[in-house]
Amino acid sequence: MKDSMIKFLDEQQQSFYDISTYIGENPELGHEEFKSSKILAENLAQHGFQVETGVCGLETAFEATYDSGVPGPIIGFMCEYDALPEIGHACGHNLIGTMGIAAGIATSKVLKETGGKVIVFGTPAEETKGGKVTMAEQGLFDQLDAAMMVHPLHSYVKSGTSLAMDAIQFEFFGRPAHAAASPEQGINALDAVIQTFNGINAIRQHVTSDTRIHGIIPEGGKAANVVPEYAVAQFYVRAKTRGYVNDLVKKVVAIAEGAAMMTGARMEMSHYELSYDNMVTNEGLSDVFTQQLEALGVDSSEIMDNRDGSGSLDMGNVSLVCPAIHPYIKICNELYSCHTTEFRDAALSEQGKEAMMLGAKAMALTAYELLTNPDVLEKIKNEFAKSKK
CATH class of the missing domain: 3.40.630.10 (Zn peptidases)
Incomplete structure (x- = not known):
C-alpha cells in the first residue's frame, strides 16, 4: 500500500x-x-x-x-x-x-x-x-x-x-500642551513609552538567556512643539515555555504601570495579536x-x-x-x-x-x-x- x-x-x-x-x-x-x-x-x-x-x-x-x-x-x-x-x-x-x-x-x-x-x-x-x-x-x-x-x-x-510568545500593546493617555509656551500644563504620553522601554532594558540582565523582548513605537506624537497626549508601544515577549512568558509579562506590565505613574499618564494594556505556545x-x-x-x-x-x-x-x-x-x-x-x-x-x-x-x-x-x-x-x-x- x-x-x-x-x-x-x-x-x-x-x-x-x-x-x-x-x-x-x-x-x-x-x-x-x-x-x-x-x-x-x-x-x-x-x-x-x-x-x-x-x-x-x-x-x-x-x-x-x-x-x-x-x-x-x-x-x-x-x-x-x-x-x-x-x-x-x-x-x-x-x-x-x-x-x-x-x-x-x-x-x-x-x-x-x-x-x-x-x-x-x-x-x-x-x-x-x-x-x-x-x-x-x-x-x-x-x-x-x-x-x-x-x-x-x-x-x-x-x-x-x-518560543512561546505574547504580543502586548501599551497605550498611554496624557494631556496636550504647547511644548515651549506651557509645557507644565501637559502630560507627556511619549515619556511614558520611553520609560517603559528603559525599564524593560533594565531587566534584561535578570532574565533567562532564551528570553526575547523586542518592541516598536507605532504612535509617538504628531509635532515636536506639542506635548504628545497619546503614544503606543508594542512588544513581543518570548521565552522557551508558556509559564515563563506568563511571568515575564507580569514584569513588563508592572514596568508600564510604573511608567504611567511616573509621568502621570493613564495606561491601557491589550494583546494586539494572539499568543503562541x-x-x-x-x-x-x-x-x-x-x-x-x-x-x-x-x-x-x-x-x-x-x-x-x-x-x-x-x-x-x-x-x-x-x-x-x-x-x-x-x-x-x-x-x-x-x-x-x-x-x-x-x-x-x-x-x-x-x-x-x-x-x-x-x-x-x-x-x-x-x-x-x-x-x-x-x-x-x-x-x-x-x-x-
Whole structure:
C-alpha cells in the first residue's frame, strides 16, 4: 500500500505543482487568503473529502475530513497559505499548504484497508494572528492522534522547539500642551513609552538567556512643539515555555504601570495579536517521519538534529493538545533565510516543488505507519501523556 501512495503522488505531481504555483503567484495576507484556501479546499473535495469552510469563525479556515467508517487512528495534516507583506510567499507557505493536502489525499487512498480517519486543516494567518491558536482553543485538534506539517528551509532539520510568545500593546493617555509656551500644563504620553522601554532594558540582565523582548513605537506624537497626549508601544515577549512568558509579562506590565505613574499618564494594556505556545516535538513521531524521509532516499547525514527555534509558531499551540511535529525540508542549495525574496523564489522553483512532493510522501508514509502499527502509535501517545504531566 505504501507503493500505491507513492504512485498516486507521482501521478498527481503536476496537479500539485500547479496548485503551489497558483498560490505562490497570488499571495494573500493572513485572514485574506480567499483564493488560496478555495483552491486547496476544492481539491480536497474533488478527492472525496467532506469540507467545512469558515470553521471557528475564521473565514479562510477549513476542516476537510475523509472517514473510512472503520474505527482507527485520526491523523491530522496542517496547511498554511498566508503570505508576507510586499514580498509574498517568502516563507514558502505555498509549498506548505499544497504539501498538506497532497499528504492527506494520498493517505485517504489507503483508509479502506487500514481504517481510521484523515483530517486536513486549513489554518490561516500563521505569520500574524495564527489561526491554529483559535482552532486549538475551540478544540478542533483534541480529536487527533497525531498532527503533522513540514516547513521549507535550506536544509533538512528534524522537528524541534519554538518560543512561546505574547504580543502586548501599551497605550498611554496624557494631556496636550504647547511644548515651549506651557509645557507644565501637559502630560507627556511619549515619556511614558520611553520609560517603559528603559525599564524593560533594565531587566534584561535578570532574565533567562532564551528570553526575547523586542518592541516598536507605532504612535509617538504628531509635532515636536506639542506635548504628545497619546503614544503606543508594542512588544513581543518570548521565552522557551508558556509559564515563563506568563511571568515575564507580569514584569513588563508592572514596568508600564510604573511608567504611567511616573509621568502621570493613564495606561491601557491589550494583546494586539494572539499568543503562541512553545512547540513541544513528539520525538517518537519525529523518529517515524525521519525514517520515512531516509527510506525515500535522503541520506541520514543530511538531516540535522532538532532545531531550537528563536521564533514562534502557532503549531506550538497544536503540540500542547496532541502529538505533533514540525520538521523542515530542503528546497534550495544556498543558505537563503526565510522572509527574503531569494527564499520566495526558491519556493517557486522546480527544486522547491520537488521538495514539496518529497515532504508530502514522507508525511503520507508516516501516517501509514501510525494507521497500521499500533505499537508505534501507543509509544507516541504515551510520550505525549508524559509531556503533559
